[in-house]
Amino acid sequence: MLNHLITSKTRLRLLVKFFLNAANEGYLRGLADELDENTNAIRKELNHLSDAGFIIRNVEGSKITYQANKLHPFFSILQQLIRKYVGLDAIIENIVGKAGDIEKVYLLGDYARGVDSGHIEVLVQGSSLNDAYLHQLATKVADLIQKRVSVYTDSERKDEYVLLYESRE
Numbered sequence: 001m002l003n004h005l006i007t008s009k010t011r012l013r014l015l016v017k018f019f020l021n022a023a024n025e026g027y028l029r030g031l032a033d034e035l036d037e038n039t040n041a042i043r044k045e046l047n048h049l050s051d052a053g054f055i056i057r058n059v060e061g062s063k064i065t066y067q068a069n070k071l072h073p074f075f076s077i078l079q080q081l082i083r084k085y086v087g088l089d090a091i092i093e094n095i096v097g098k099a100g101d102i103e104k105v106y107l108l109g110d111y112a113r114g115v116d117s118g119h120i121e122v123l124v125q126g127s128s129l130n131d132a133y134l135h136q137l138a139t140k141v142a143d144l145i146q147k148r149v150s151v152y153t154d155s156e157r158k159d160e161y162v163l164l165y166e167s168r169e
Helices: 009-020 028-035 039-051 075-086 088-098 131-145
Strands: 025-027 055-060 063-068 101-108 119-127 148-152 162-166
Touching: 009 025, 009 028, 009 039, 009 063, 009 075, 025 028, 028 039, 039 055, 039 063, 075 088, 088 101, 088 119, 088 131, 088 162, 131 148
Parallel strands: 119 148
Antiparallel strands: 025 063, 055 063, 101 119, 101 162
16 A cells, blocks of 8 residues: 555665664665665665655765664654554554463564565564464464564574564563
8 A cells, every 4th residue: 555655666665674674774786786676766766765854874984874864753653654564563463462471572584674575574472372373373464464474482593683562561
């Protein structure tokens, strides 16, 4: 649905890159390689986003890097919008409400790095978790959001993690 509002696929992919995980940063050629786009298309969209103040342009010597502007008044709104577009809200809603005593849910893998690969991986931590039920919920959510979803309850992976949910107790 968001792709009807933001018609530039490159811009949408850059928003996913920078707003799923605000710690993500990138430079022109790296983003072009990662998103499999030409540098001119990336440069054009980076200029639009930085002119609007949504992303910050950092000059470090001869290298220019970009990252989300966490101080922009629409930062949290954009971040929520991107998370909803990717389907993270559906994952949290279905898993947290129905899968036991959940303490934390982390995003990992491609989406934690801001790559819209179609495979969402989440790590669920808590006591008395029902692994079989979690995997059943993952299948249900995958059908709902039209993306592959993998749920882990114990991970030794050294991926970058993004905290999606933390119990308030």
